Amino acid sequence: MSKCPAPVKPEKILDYIEPRTDLIVPIANGEPRTLIDVIEEAADTLDGVRIHQMHCLHDRPYINGAFGNNLRHVSYFLSHITRPAYAAGHVDYAPANFSEVPHIMNDMTKEPIVIAAASLPDQHGYFSLGTSADYVASMIGRRRFFLEATPHMPRTHGANVIHHSQILGWCQTERELVAVPRVEPKPVEKTIAALVAEQIPDRATLQVGIGGIANAILAGLHSHKDLGLHTELLHDGVMDLVEAGVITGVAKEHRRNRSVTTFALGTKELYSWLDDNAAVEMLRVDYVNNPREIARLSNFVSVNATLEVDLLGQCASETIGTKYFSGSGGQADFARGAMYSPGGKAFIVLPSTTRDGRSRIVSTLAPGAVVTTLKNTVDHVVTEHGIARLRGKTLAQRAKALIGIAAPEHRDELARSAHERGLLLD
Incomplete structure (x- = not known):
C-alpha cells in the first residue's frame, strides 16, 4: 500500500502561485471552493493570475471584478453566474467546442496549476475527481495538481483518478456539493x-x-x-x-x-x-x-x-x-x-x-x-x-x-x- 501524505492547510496553495500563474478549475462541482476562498483573500498580493473554468456554479467577488487584473476569470462556457459578469466586462470568454478545451487550455497557458475538488484518498493513495473528468483528466501526470478533498465527493471510476505522488499537495474540507433539483418538463x-x-x-x-x-x-x-x-x-x-x-x-x-x-x-x-x-x-x-x-x-x-x-x-x-x-x-x-x-x-x-x-x-x-x-x-x-x-x-x-x-x-x-x-x- 502507498501511504498518502497528510493534508496541509489550504493556504499552502499560495506557495505555488507566482505572477501571471494560470489556474485551471474543473467544471461545476469540480471547483475547490476553499482553495479559491484562500486565493481571493490573498488577491491583493497577486499579479495577473487567471482562473480558467467552464460553467461556474459559485458567485465570487473576483468574478465580478473586485480585484482587477490581480485575479481574473476566463470562462469557456457562460453560466448564470458568469453571464452577467461577462456582460459587465469582468470576465473573459474563450469560445470553444468542449472536445477541444483541453488542447486550448494547454496551448494558451504556461505551466498551469490544476486546482480541483476530489474524494478522500483510498487505501492505495489515489484520489478521484468525482463528478468531473472533463478537461482536467487529460492533464493528470502532465500538469501540476493541488487538490481539495471532501468526504461528500463520490469516488467514481474511469480516467479521473490521480495518485498522491502526482500532486503538489492536498487539503481536506467538509464542503458539500451543489445539488441541482430535477426539472419538471412543461x-x-x-x-x-x-x-x-x-x-x-x-x-x-x-x-x-x-x-x-x-x-x-x-x-x-x-x-x-x-x-x-x-x-x-x-x-x-x-x-x-x-x-x-x-x-x-x-x-x-x-x-x-x-x-x-x-x-x-x-x-x-x-x-x-x-x-x-x-x-x-x-x-x-x-x-x-x-x-x-x-x-x-x-x-x-x-x-x-x-x-x-x-x-x-x-x-x-x-x-x-x-x-x-x-x-x-x-x-x-x-x-x-x-x-x-x-x-x-x-x-x-x-x-x-x-x-x-x-x-x-x-x-x-x-x-x-x-x-x-x-x-x-x-x-x-x-x-x-x-x-x-x-x-x-x-x-x-x-x-x-x-x-x-x-x-x-x-x-x-x-x-x-x-x-x-x-x-x-x-
Whole structure:
C-alpha cells in the first residue's frame, strides 16, 4: 500500500502561485471552493493570475471584478453566474467546442496549476475527481495538481483518478456539493420529447443534455431495451434508466456494458449513486466528445437544445442576438459524431415560440447571432409541431420543412420571407 501524505492547510496553495500563474478549475462541482476562498483573500498580493473554468456554479467577488487584473476569470462556457459578469466586462470568454478545451487550455497557458475538488484518498493513495473528468483528466501526470478533498465527493471510476505522488499537495474540507433539483418538463417540452423518443430505436447509444426536454425524453424511454450511454453530462434521468435496466450498454461496440460520461450534475441521490459505481466511467472530454470516437458507435442518437434556427438550418445556441448567453459546449461535437455514426441521428430541439410569442424558427438569425451548429451538420430539428428532416435536403426543401414545424401563426410570414429570399419559388 502507498501511504498518502497528510493534508496541509489550504493556504499552502499560495506557495505555488507566482505572477501571471494560470489556474485551471474543473467544471461545476469540480471547483475547490476553499482553495479559491484562500486565493481571493490573498488577491491583493497577486499579479495577473487567471482562473480558467467552464460553467461556474459559485458567485465570487473576483468574478465580478473586485480585484482587477490581480485575479481574473476566463470562462469557456457562460453560466448564470458568469453571464452577467461577462456582460459587465469582468470576465473573459474563450469560445470553444468542449472536445477541444483541453488542447486550448494547454496551448494558451504556461505551466498551469490544476486546482480541483476530489474524494478522500483510498487505501492505495489515489484520489478521484468525482463528478468531473472533463478537461482536467487529460492533464493528470502532465500538469501540476493541488487538490481539495471532501468526504461528500463520490469516488467514481474511469480516467479521473490521480495518485498522491502526482500532486503538489492536498487539503481536506467538509464542503458539500451543489445539488441541482430535477426539472419538471412543461407540456410543450413533453410534446417535443415524445416526438424524439419515437425516433430512438432499441440498442441505440444516447447523448442527451439537461433540462425539461431532456428529462422528458429519458422518461419516455422506459419501454426501450438495451440502450447505451455516451454523453458529456450525466444526470438523474440517466440514473433512472440504468436502475430500470433500460440503459445496459450491451450493444455498444466500445466501452461495452459501461455508461460513459465526462461530468455529472444533479441531486444528492445521483451523487450517492455514483459513489463506487463501476458501471459508470468518467472519461476525459477530448475522448468523450471527440466526433471521431462518437462515430465508432452505431446508431448513435444526439439530442441538444438551441435558441433559434433559421430557414437554412443554422442554429444559434449560445447567443441571443449579440448577447452571449452560454457557449458552444458539446453540441457541434455530438451532432457531427452522430452524422458519421452508422445509423446515427442528431436532433436539435426547441419550442416553436419564445415566452412572448416570437417565432424561434426565423427567416434569418438575429443580427449578430453566433452560429453554433452549421447548417451542413444539422440533421433533425424538432418543435412541438413536428420534425424537420434536413440532412441532404435542398435549400427549398429545408425552408419548407422548417416552416412546417413553426408555430401556425408565423408560417405565412416565414413563407413570404422565404419567397423574397428566393428559397421558395412556388
